Amino acid sequence: MLYLETHSLDANYYFALEEYLMTEGNLQEDLFMIWQTHLTVMLGNYQSAYTELNLPALEHDQVSITRRNTGGGTIFTDQGGWQYSFICPRRPGKDRHEDIDFQRFMHSIISALNQLGIPAEMNSRNDLAIHGKKVSGNAQCFKGNYTLHHGSLLFDSDLAAMARYLNPAKHKLVSKGIQSVRDRTGNIKDFCPQDWNALEFKEALVKQIVGDQLNDYPLTPADEEAIQKLKTEKFQSWDWIFGRNPQFSLVNEEVFPGGLLRIHCQVTNGIIQSCLFEGDFFSGHDLKAVEHSLQGLPFDKRRVQQHFHQHFSQDLIHHISNQEIISTLFKGF
Known part of the structure; x- marks a missing residue:
């Protein structure tokens, strides 16, 4: 041998x-x-x-x-x-x-x-x-x-x-x-x-x-x-490492001073297919455009943080920071 x-x-x-x-x-x-x-x-x-x-x-x-x-x-x-x-x-x-x-x-x-x-x-x-x-x-x-x-x-x-x-x-x-x-x-x-x-x-x-x-x-x-x-x-x-993961869906939620934030997300082969923000919060931004912009991104916390940093410099939801949005999306991951 x-x-x-x-x-x-x-x-x-x-x-x-x-x-x-x-x-x-x-x-x-x-x-x-x-x-x-x-x-x-x-x-x-x-x-x-x-x-x-x-x-x-x-x-x-x-x-x-x-x-x-x-x-x-x-x-x-x-x-x-x-x-x-x-x-x-x-x-x-x-x-x-x-x-x-x-x-x-x-x-x-x-x-x-x-x-x-x-x-x-x-x-x-x-x-x-x-x-x-x-x-x-x-x-x-x-x-x-x-x-x-x-x-x-x-x-x-x-x-x-x-x-x-x-x-x-x-x-x-x-x-x-x-x-x-x-x-x-x-x-x-x-x-x-x-x-x-x-x-x-x-x-x-x-x-x-x-x-x-x-x-x-x-x-x-x-x-x-x-x-x-x-x-x-x-x-x-x-x-x-991550792109071979099977399809899954998640629903994560947190309550902040700005209200309830619930995020629905569907992921296939490690790529975000859809994302939906739901809750009783207030926002002066077009969240549908934000949701659409997340489609096609890797379901990776660092990559999503970079995306927010590059495209959304101001907080999107009243009294809920962009970092809190990201933390909710990746809650448990």
Whole structure:
């Protein structure tokens, strides 16, 4: 098995790296890499940032938001944990239909952890747990002639931060009979027989998976240039992270000294389709023109603030400031 040593802390770099390796088609054997990120939340390919994330907390704490090529749920990553990736050539032939198969790769991780004295086991279709505490989520996709399987390993991560940033689907909590993200997750360090730090754990895990003699896979300067280009153009773009959100509607309201303000807004693929101001307030401005001007803007607080700053220098509603209008629109986001 090939091993790719990496040093970036940017999740977008790794998602670009994975896609580049799969689309270039130069890998002739399985490749493994293990990597870390700074504070980041990673959306699954088919998820909505507006329902899965506590966006105000993420913005306040300057946590990065990204989106994977793979499906599955949202995860939180930091330098207390690790992410791993397997990129493997698919079998040749015209009829090579394959279903998503987590077990092959998850068993490799389970075996390695068990060899290190860590009693991990599968506890669902794509999770690993230790004594009922989830320590790893996994995801998978096919691209070109390759299978990508990647996952997370909570080693010594900030579980309190994870609970602040994620809004898990209620059906997940109800089905498990528990009340919070923190209740159902754990850190491998708490179950590790050795007093390892995160780096020592990584080195021991790599040795179990690829052996003592590392078969390094080097990246050329041309490779790095192409990866950086893909990272910039796709994975860190607003269109990729927020533009893929499904359609939703909201009705937010607040009461101010100037009266009740209720805002109806419809958003598709991250773009405002319609916006309506309603209430018992007073205004000397043409609010229909304001509503129309918001159509086509990204549903992004900073972009809307810029729009108001550029086009509406005076407050639009009597005793309700433009900033209060914006705060109402993005209430809860």
